[in-house]
Amino acid sequence: MIKEKPKSQKKIYQSKQYFKFKIIQKIELEEITMIQSNSKDLRLGVNIDHVATVRNARGGKYPDPLRAALLAENAGADGITAHLREDRRHITDQDIESLIDGLNVPLNFEMAATKEMQDIALRHIPHAVCIVPEKREERTTEGGLEVAREENKIGDFIAPLREAGCRVSIFIAADKRQIESAARIGAPVIELHTGAYCDAHAEGRIEDCRAELQRLSEMSEYANELGLEVHAGHGLTFGCVKPIAAFPQVMELNIGHFLIGESIYIGLEAAIKKMRNLMNDARSQ
Numbered sequence: 001m002i003k004e005k006p007k008s009q010k011k012i013y014q015s016k017q018y019f020k021f022k023i024i025q026k027i028e029l030e031e032i033t034m035i036q037s038n039s040k041d042l043r044l045g046v047n048i049d050h051v052a053t054v055r056n057a058r059g060g061k062y063p064d065p066l067r068a069a070l071l072a073e074n075a076g077a078d079g080i081t082a083h084l085r086e087d088r089r090h091i092t093d094q095d096i097e098s099l100i101d102g103l104n105v106p107l108n109f110e111m112a113a114t115k116e117m118q119d120i121a122l123r124h125i126p127h128a129v130c131i132v133p134e135k136r137e138e139r140t141t142e143g144g145l146e147v148a149r150e151e152n153k154i155g156d157f158i159a160p161l162r163e164a165g166c167r168v169s170i171f172i173a174a175d176k177r178q179i180e181s182a183a184r185i186g187a188p189v190i191e192l193h194t195g196a197y198c199d200a201h202a203e204g205r206i207e208d209c210r211a212e213l214q215r216l217s218e219m220s221e222y223a224n225e226l227g228l229e230v231h232a233g234h235g236l237t238f239g240c241v242k243p244i245a246a247f248p249q250v251m252e253l254n255i256g257h258f259l260i261g262e263s264i265y266i267g268l269e270a271a272i273k274k275m276r277n278l279m280n281d282a283r284s285q
Contacts (some may be wrong), residue, residue: 047256155185198235
């Protein structure tokens with residue numbers, strides 16, 4: 001006669017089995033990413049937050065961020081980004097669960113440096129987490145994370161995420177002090193905030209645009225010299241993506257709002273494919 005395990009032992013066993021499953025799933029996703037990295041010099045991460053914004057404007061379940069994410073996969077996205085904000089203004093906890101379970105490419109989980117978000121990340125163990133600044137009154141992420149001023153705090157915050165196997169990135173301004181701090185706390189990846197460059201480009205401020213582009217170029221190179229993997233994003237469009245995509249040190253661009261907006265006119269798959277082509281063109285020149 002086989003004795004049934006006590007409930008406490010069952011929970012421990014189930015927890016271990018779940019953790020084992022998540023590790024296997026993570027290895028499979030990393031293998032996918034390695035294949036993609038070998039086949040393309042520059043990865044494209046598609047942020048699907050604003051699919052949820054449209055859904056939440058009216059309520060209900062439509063449009064579904066997971067469905068949009070799967071369309072993005074089919075169109076050539078190398079990963080999906082989703083930002084679970086503290087006020088849940090667009091992406092919800094259920095969206096994160098659906099994306100974790102339903103994606104075939106890595107999920108980049110954007111989050112503030114709070115205990116609540118850390119707990120959620122450690123529960124799901126996404127492929128990647130990106131730590132971003134967050135204010136309830138802002139419409140979108142304004143500026144990069146202040147790592148230099150809170151080096152010890154952020155270093156302690158990311159340690160358990162790294163230990164769990166998440167690839168940790170820090171969203172920062174193209175600033176030498178911030179880059180050095182990110183390297184010191186052990187963040188393997190930084191994402192440079194391209195918003196100032198994109199704004200200058202959109203407003204026709206040519207000199208400012210050139211200055212911001214030069215700064216991004218120099219700081220990409222500096223971060224690469226420190227051994228950091230460099231990503232970039234925020235505000236990128238068809239019109240301004242190529243100069244950033246041309247930086248040889250940049251390994252990934254994360255683009256969301258523009259692609260979701262453009263999909264209203266030409267469809268999501270067409271928008272992603274066009275962006276992908278522009279990125280490839282920039283790298284081939």
